[in-house]
Amino acid sequence: MLEIRDLRTGYGPIEVVHGIDLDVREGECVALIGANGAGKSSTLKTVCGLLPARSGQIRFDGQDITNRKGHAIVQAGITMCPEGRQVFPGMTVMQNLRLGAYARKGADLDWMLDMFPILRERANQAAGTLSGGEQEMLAIARALMSQPRLCIFDEPSLGLAPKIVAEVAQTIASIKAMGMTILLVEQNSLMALRLADRAYLFEAGEIVLEGTGAELQTHPEVVKAYLGH
Amino acid sequence: MTEILQQIINGIAIGGVYVLIALGLTIVFGILGIAHFAHGSVSMFGGYLTFFLVVQQGLPLVLAIAIALVTGMVLGVLIELLAYRPLRNANHINAFIVALGLTMMVEGANLQFFGAEQIVIPTNASRVFDIGGLTLPELRLYVILGAAVLIAAMTIFVEETKTGQAIRAVAENRDAAILMGINVQMIPLVVFAISTALGVAAGVMVGSLFAIAPGVGEGLVVKGFAVLILGGLGSIPGAVVGGIVLGVTEALAAGFISSAYKDVIAFIVMIAVLLLRPQGLMGRA
Numbered sequence: 001m002l003e004i005r006d007l008r009t010g011y012g013p014i015e016v017v018h019g020i021d022l023d024v025r026e027g028e029c030v031a032l033i034g035a036n037g038a039g040k041s042s043t044l045k046t047v048c049g050l051l052p053a054r055s056g057q058i059r060f061d062g063q064d065i066t067n068r069k070g071h072a073i074v075q076a077g078i079t080m081c082p083e084g085r086q087v088f089p090g091m092t093v094m095q096n097l098r099l100g101a102y103a104r105k106g107a108d109l110d111w112m113l114d115m116f117p118i119l120r121e122r123a124n125q126a127a128g129t130l131s132g133g134e135q136e137m138l139a140i141a142r143a144l145m146s147q148p149r150l151c152i153f154d155e156p157s158l159g160l161a162p163k164i165v166a167e168v169a170q171t172i173a174s175i176k177a178m179g180m181t182i183l184l185v186e187q188n189s190l191m192a193l194r195l196a197d198r199a200y201l202f203e204a205g206e207i208v209l210e211g212t213g214a215e216l217q218t219h220p221e222v223v224k225a226y227l228g229h
Numbered sequence: 230m231t232e233i234l235q236q237i238i239n240g241i242a243i244g245g246v247y248v249l250i251a252l253g254l255t256i257v258f259g260i261l262g263i264a265h266f267a268h269g270s271v272s273m274f275g276g277y278l279t280f281f282l283v284v285q286q287g288l289p290l291v292l293a294i295a296i297a298l299v300t301g302m303v304l305g306v307l308i309e310l311l312a313y314r315p316l317r318n319a320n321h322i323n324a325f326i327v328a329l330g331l332t333m334m335v336e337g338a339n340l341q342f343f344g345a346e347q348i349v350i351p352t353n354a355s356r357v358f359d360i361g362g363l364t365l366p367e368l369r370l371y372v373i374l375g376a377a378v379l380i381a382a383m384t385i386f387v388e389e390t391k392t393g394q395a396i397r398a399v400a401e402n403r404d405a406a407i408l409m410g411i412n413v414q415m416i417p418l419v420v421f422a423i424s425t426a427l428g429v430a431a432g433v434m435v436g437s438l439f440a441i442a443p444g445v446g447e448g449l450v451v452k453g454f455a456v457l458i459l460g461g462l463g464s465i466p467g468a469v470v471g472g473i474v475l476g477v478t479e480a481l482a483a484g485f486i487s488s489a490y491k492d493v494i495a496f497i498v499m500i501a502v503l504l505l506r507p508q509g510l511m512g513r514a
Contacts, residue, residue: 050404074410086405088398090513099398102391103410146410 001026001181002047002078002150007056009039009046015054016042018205024150029172029182031192031213033226034202040185041083043202044154047183048080049073060150074103077149083158083185085139089128093119096127096138100145107145116141133164140171151175152183157191169195189226193217201226231362236484237477242369242438244476245376249431250453251460251468252383253424259400259463260420262321263313266328268428269450270335271308275301275429276436277343280350290352294433298426305425309417332447340443347442350433372434379430380469383423387465396420400463459499461512470510475499 002024010016017039024030032040045051047058049070058066065073088096094109097119101107113120116137122130127138136156143151153172157165169191176182176195186192193199193213201209201222209219216222250272257265275297282293312331316324354368387393398406399416407413435441435449456475460467475495482494502510 048408050407069412069414070407071410071412074408080408082405082408086402086408088401088405090401091394091397095394095397098391099394099406099409099411102395102398142409 001028001061002183003057003059004043004047005057005059007043007046007058008054009042009051010054011042011051016205017046019056020202020205020207022200022207024181024183026181027179028197029176029184029195031184031186031196031199032202033186033189033192033199033216033222035226036187038202039205040202041154044080044152044183044185047073048078048152071103074146074148078152079143079146079148079150080152080154081139081143081156083154085132085135087127087130087135087138087142090126092124093122093127093130093138094124096142097145100142101147103146109145112141112145115144132160133167136160136164136168137171140168140175144175148180150181150183152185154185155187156184157186157188165191189222190217193222193227232484233481235363236480238363238365238373239369239484240477240480241473242372242376242476243479244473245373245380246431246434246438246449246472247452247456247476248380248469248472249376249427249434250449251456251472252380252465253427253431254450254453255457255460255463255465255468256396256400256420257424258457260396260417261313261317261324263324264328264454265313265424266450267308267331267335268424268453269446269448270332270339271301271304271425271446272428272432272449273435273441273446274304274335274339274432275425276350276432276441277339277348278429279433280348280436280441281343283351284348290350294430297429297433301425301429302422305421305423306418308425309421314417332450336443336446339446345443347440348436349440350436352437354437368438372438375430375434379427383427384465386423392419455496455499457509459502459509461509464509464511464513467509467511474502474510 004020004022006019006021008015008017008019034040042051046053049068053066057064060076060078065076097109097112098107118134119138119141122134127135130138156168160168165188172195184192184195193216196213199213199216200207254265254268257263278300279293279297282288282296283290312327313324316327352368354371356367358365387397395411396416398409398411399413403413456468456471459475460471478498479491479495483491486494
């Protein structure tokens, strides 16, 4: 579904991703793991059109979407739940959710509120007044509102309490169970590898290892450097 | 008591004009983070144009206002595309300088096209209503009603329409707005069109209620920014409350203390408010 070939990207004069190849197949959950600054989030931003690609190609459903405008990529069926949640703080929960459906006609809010009951309780509250965990749920729900074919999660557990992290993992697992194709970047490598069908290990802007989630969970290099036991 | 009410009504009329100017400034500031100083001069261009169409071309006032509003929207779009868009990723000081340059250009153009004479847009609204001892000139009533309708329309647009919500989203978080599928290249054009139309409406009100002359627009934009700061930067309700407060304060000061010192008193009140509420009346702390 998503094919990335020899992608290079970066900020200003600094290149941070040095030619990576990556695939996400329909219905799969793929995780990108690796240290801070390894180029995982930059890769996601490039896919979503927030960061220009220097060279290489990104194909979605066989179509070349490299360096398309961000809103056109959303219309193509890719959505991202961004790092740090980035809800619209001054707008209500409902307004945030409706914006999630901006790229398509109509917005079926009910099934989303059924899936996230806490958001129903908070429906008319400003998003900025929610707790971190609630904001994460809102960001996930908002991303789903566009009814994407590929849903990207960038660091969904960042800055959340362990109990909430488990809830977020549970939510992503249930989205996966709905048949959603998922691309996930996560510092919490164990959580990522448990959720993922396949995973890529990033090191200094390159992919150094690739395998199934289970394989990488027991791979000595991954265990030593990222799982810490 | 009647005298106080009378001044308050007068203040609401001029306050309505301030609100329209401030609303235009606040949505531009919210989206692009720029202080659009040329806004007052562009607004006066709308007033001049209305005068020209009515007096020189003999068009009916309503038609002249409609043409001025549409011309204003086009002008707003051009200003965004040609003056501000190229500086999107540049240092903010650059847009600041462009805004100042643009002010001089538009003031110069107004002078060139419409001359240095003071003009008043002629209207037929010359009746004066007497309501329980309060005198309410028909024209002032139209200005208050016109401002109220535009403020309501603007609020409904921003809160209830998809495009309005997109504007708010871009103002709150541009990158997240892109991820919603919002075309963030389009939004500033819409914002400038609306902002300039509101400004032109204010220009027509100033031109019919008072008079337009070189420098009036620059004075008005300063008031507009004062309202923004008083109400809370980037806040739409803040611009409404701030504009009315400034207008009423000025009118009361002119009526009871001295019309020569009305601006001084209005700014003293503004400074006093900001000492107590540095974030502005409706701003978030």
